[in-house]
Amino acid sequence: MYLGVDCGTQGTKVVILDPEKGGLRGEGYAAHALISEASGLREQEPRWWVDAFRRAYRDALERADIDSRAIRAIGVSGQQHGLVALDARGEVIRPAKLWCDTETAPQNAELLHRLGGEQGSMEQLGLVPATGYTLSKLLWLKTQEPENFDRIAHLLLPHDYLNYWLSGEIAAEYGDASGTGYFDIRTRRWAPEVLGLIEPSGRLERALPPLLEAQQPVGRVRPDVGRELGLGDDVLVASGGGDNMMGAIGTGNIRGGVVTLSLGTSGTLYAFSERAPQQQRALVAPFCSSSNGWLPLICTMNLTGTANAVREMFGLDLVQFNAEAARAPIGCDGVTMLPFLSGERVPALPGATGSLLGLNMQNLNAANLCRAVLEGTTFGLRYGLDLLRDSGIATRELRLIGGGARSPFWRQMVADIMDTRVLCPTIGEAAALGGALQAVWCESHEKGTPLALDALCERYVALDDSCAVEPDAAAVAAYGDSYARYRQQLSALHPGA
Known part of the structure; x- marks a missing residue:
């Protein structure tokens, strides 16, 4: 069995894929609250995503009527662009600003100017950051909440954060990372020089997580989380994605x-x-x-x-x-x-x-x-x-x-x-199913018997x-x-x- 998780704006969905039967055994859903203000502020507490995952997981497990120890790998999908800032202890510093947050529009315009406009941005990143990308949220945080900005030790996206909660490992994957505004989509590498436009000291560069290819796992489910969820030992956490x-x-x-x-x-x-x-x-x-x-x-x-x-x-x-x-x-x-x-x-x-x-x-x-x-x-x-x-x-x-x-x-x-x-x-529930399929794909590579992703899609989609x-x-x-x-x-x- 494989778990697919989709942490969206309105809620979290969980599906359980049964590869032997070629379909889903169970599905669950739990809603999120949203902090919204007329200024364009749109935020959520990352702990709400974890709580929603727990509820949706239990719902899916009950509907599937399976032994939870049969689950072998988990793939997490998450809403793109959200800024999850952690301190040196790995604790969340403040609510996550979301993809739909538009109060950072002035900061995005300022950064686009510093990049040399659309042409300069294309030359450095291969794309033009839009309001809502993660980059402008960092400049907003520096100007509006300097004390919180100074505490940043790790920069994560929403799906990265759920992977972190599951595995204890900090990492990012190329697809989701490419929507931050500080990633070169052509070379598939972080662009620390863009972060230098916000903080020249290099501190933000040091906060960037290591990058994974899509078929690489983040790690294994932490023992305490595994016990809470009733999982077996060595459950794989796939790279996931946006x-x-x-x-x-x-x-x-x-x-x-x-x-x-x-x-x-x-x-x-x-x-x-x-x-x-x-x-x-x-x-x-x-x-x-x-x-x-x-x-x-x-x-x-x-x-x-x-x-x-x-x-x-x-x-x-x-x-x-x-x-x-x-x-x-x-x-x-x-x-x-x-x-x-x-x-x-x-x-x-x-x-x-x-x-x-x-x-x-x-x-x-x-x-x-x-x-x-x-x-x-x-x-x-x-x-x-x-x-x-x-x-x-x-x-x-x-x-x-x-x-x-x-x-x-x-x-x-x-x-x-x-x-x-x-x-x-x-x-x-395409994103949750995509997470489950990626979990199968990732586990096959980890075991040394790699499956072709197109063959998996051909079978299950x-x-x-x-x-x-x-x-x-x-x-x-x-x-x-x-x-x-x-x-x-x-x-x-x-x-x-």
Whole structure:
């Protein structure tokens, strides 16, 4: 048995993979709290992730009805970019600032200037750090909380921290590390000279964890944690990775032509590449994958959270919300929503707020507003897909994951707006499944009988034909007009976007 863990923004998921039966034996979930302020602050206490893991693990174990000592390895997926700072005793210094924290936008702009702008950043890192990357959080900490900054002895990401709790070992993996803003994605090495722009003494460089390849283990589960979880001896802790990197593995996105689209708290689009992208756009993040390749990616910050805000405003459950949205026509009778309630990363508008445009006495109704938030968030993803396509990424199909993927109405909307066939994996918890598959892969290398990751994906990643959606030609044309209006209004309100 193999454990896959996905520590996301809203909660932690745990799955138990049974390789003999070729599927999941049990699943569990536990929610996280979120510290959120109007300034753009978004933080969580790392101990909440550990507590959620414990609850989700017990739930999955109960559902699986297995002996916990049968678990042989654990793979952890985690939300990207979060800053977990530890002191010299290995204790957490302060709450972790998350990927969706935008109060560090001024620090990101300052660091981008110090790097020499977009061109200088590309030359040094192979990408352009966006607000939300780990780098700007460090400058924020130095200027806003200098006492805490001075205590930093170790710099970790969320999945690194869960690995640390499990194993007692401090390490990082190429895929997740590539989203920090102080990592060169082309050479797969830390970029200490970038940290020197914040702290010239070299202290931050000494706080960097050693780097692992994706198939390398972090270590073994600590004896006290093993006893608490009822595990056997020598349970392996795989390298793990960022949630997008693990989601790629969990959707079989480890070769060209496949694009994964996640409709979660954030919206992400990513595709595997065997080599570092050469013709790069600033808004496309060419991260490293956790399958020893690269994973060009775009991320929008407003998706299901924004849709839920509109849904809750009208007091609707999910079924009612989708039915209400379906009552409105494509284009919402001229209503456009720019859904930037949490700022935005793609397009790069960290300080933006949301806008409803085109309202009049005839089109102001619940159906149009419900549909407008789904169209607006999906248009943001289309904006990103256009960037990926312009960078040379082929899109034969979209593999849809995340909470929004469960909506047939939204699935069809995605297919029509993107003009691409949409498929859903049978196991929707793709990042947790990716963690479990990576645990199998990692253990096979540790034992000296390495398995091929593509063969593991071929065996365990299945697609649900009943959820397959083809684009409708008439709807594609209608959405094309609405998307053109979205882009025009976006440019008028935010010149340059």
